[in-house]
Amino acid sequence: MKKLILALAILATSTAQALEPIPNIVPVPADNPMSAAKIELGKQLYFDPRLSLDGTVSCNSCHNVMAGGADDRPTSVGINGQRGGRNAPTVWNAALLSVQFWDGRAATLEDQAKGPPLNPIEMGMPSEQAVEERLSSIPGYKTQFDAIFGQLSYDNMAKAIAAYERTLVTVNSPFDRYVNGDNMAMSDQAVKGMARFEKIGCTNCHSGINFAGPEMTMGEGFYQKFPLFESKYTRQYNLDEDKGRYEVTKDSADTNTWRVPSLRNIAVTAPYFHNGVVKTLNETVQVMAVTQLDVTLSESEIEEIVAFLNTLTGEFPVQTMPRLPGIAGESLVGSIK
């Protein structure tokens, strides 16, 4: 038995609790009620590259809702070709997470949305005020903010984006249909994979409606150490280089701990892990079995579990493209350095 770096303090959960279908409703904070107008504004902002300094990067650049909600890259690319340090988490079903970012440093979607625009290697805007000034100069935005919120502000921008993101939920995956009674929705191989997924202990962490842990109060995270067991993978993939939640709390107990990521739509969010270093889901399953459960899987066992994970890809709702408001006869990005 390899050295256990951090003792697991997780009770085994029963199948009924561990694996649940996705809900049709998402939690909505009392201070940011949903409305059609707000969602539409949020969608415009989400797709608007003018939220970045040079007009090249929108929320959608790294969290592509036309695909798996991420960007297919190990780590994201911001303005001027700069690379971030972590793999972009998918925006799909982010509304069902109790905290945001890999390290849980944002309690809400609203808080999360305020990060990237001001991050110098992501969208690079110099200040909240600069974002507000830019948006205020676009009459179509000004009018919508005034009507919906009473005023245009950075916080209200984040609220609108969060409202749009709460519509990005993928229901009715083969797994959901299966647990809702459609026995034909999953193949025998996938059903076997689901049983193995539970038996070897994946559900110790990847449980609940989002396969991201037990239900938590919004704003409270479910964190786990990764890598937990020492293995060749730690060095091969630099798994412990990024200290994870420790970078937020500076508490040594949080070293290399991470918000347990959702497994929904995992088949469409390659590459994997916080540093995006593993390119295929098959290898990811093996790395997880070895590093988190001290189990080495056979090829056929991996295939079974991957067949199960493939059933977690939900239905992506058809969306209309937003129209981005402009300034008649005037360029915005072209006139701002």
Next chain:
Amino acid sequence: MKKLILALAILATSTAQALEPIPNIVPVPADNPMSAAKIELGKQLYFDPRLSLDGTVSCNSCHNVMAGGADDRPTSVGINGQRGGRNAPTVWNAALLSVQFWDGRAATLEDQAKGPPLNPIEMGMPSEQAVEERLSSIPGYKTQFDAIFGQLSYDNMAKAIAAYERTLVTVNSPFDRYVNGDNMAMSDQAVKGMARFEKIGCTNCHSGINFAGPEMTMGEGFYQKFPLFESKYTRQYNLDEDKGRYEVTKDSADTNTWRVPSLRNIAVTAPYFHNGVVKTLNETVQVMAVTQLDVTLSESEIEEIVAFLNTLTGEFPVQTMPRLPGIAGESLVGSIK
């Protein structure tokens, strides 16, 4: 009278010929008939950043159909933050142009679509074959190409993109409604501006359904010298630095000649000119009057013409977002250097 650099050889056209409403149908080449499946595939390809080497740039990055069909920048930004040399032309109504690119070097939308993926400072793919290999590795693309074209190829990629682009037509602008009989569709100021636009000679070049010149055979361009008259603007805005069509033909007669750009949706495609150097439509109108017609307009005359140009913004059709096909459990861009 300033020196006339190149004699105009254009007959004055009557109002009836010069200003025409936009058609509901676009020319379609015989070897690329439209179909719903092809348009849908083309839309996916148009929005897919995996057509660029590092997965950061799609057609839509520089020709944003959610906005005015361009990118709000003087010149576009390709992979690794590289800047192109010319302002991105709008994709809206490009189907109505007889040649593509500022210098008319592509005879069709199909030919145009084959340029940017292989341009090292735009999408940076090393070869047609590399694009074909990448697309072939995505099962959802392979299936669609096989069904629609019989095979996946770079040329067929361009055909699909062109088919999608032929749906990007903005009908029913206030100007179109006005010339179709709705006298209330344009303000008095805009009507005055239209009259002035014709009177001072703008329609010498900006005539026809697309305000881009007389009807031409597809593949044949309508080119004009710019700047035509010497003025302070030539140096101020480096208007003659880029030799335009000369770079294609190496014929000195083509020095500083350009495909006459469409004025449809001109109010939503700032900044202006081939180098994107002028930030507002008001100043653009003055620069054009001075450099092309040797006329200096008063502020109120400029305002009238801009009011008219604002009526050329058409209705942007509501579009659904495409779903970009992926590779189950595998990253594509993350695994290609």
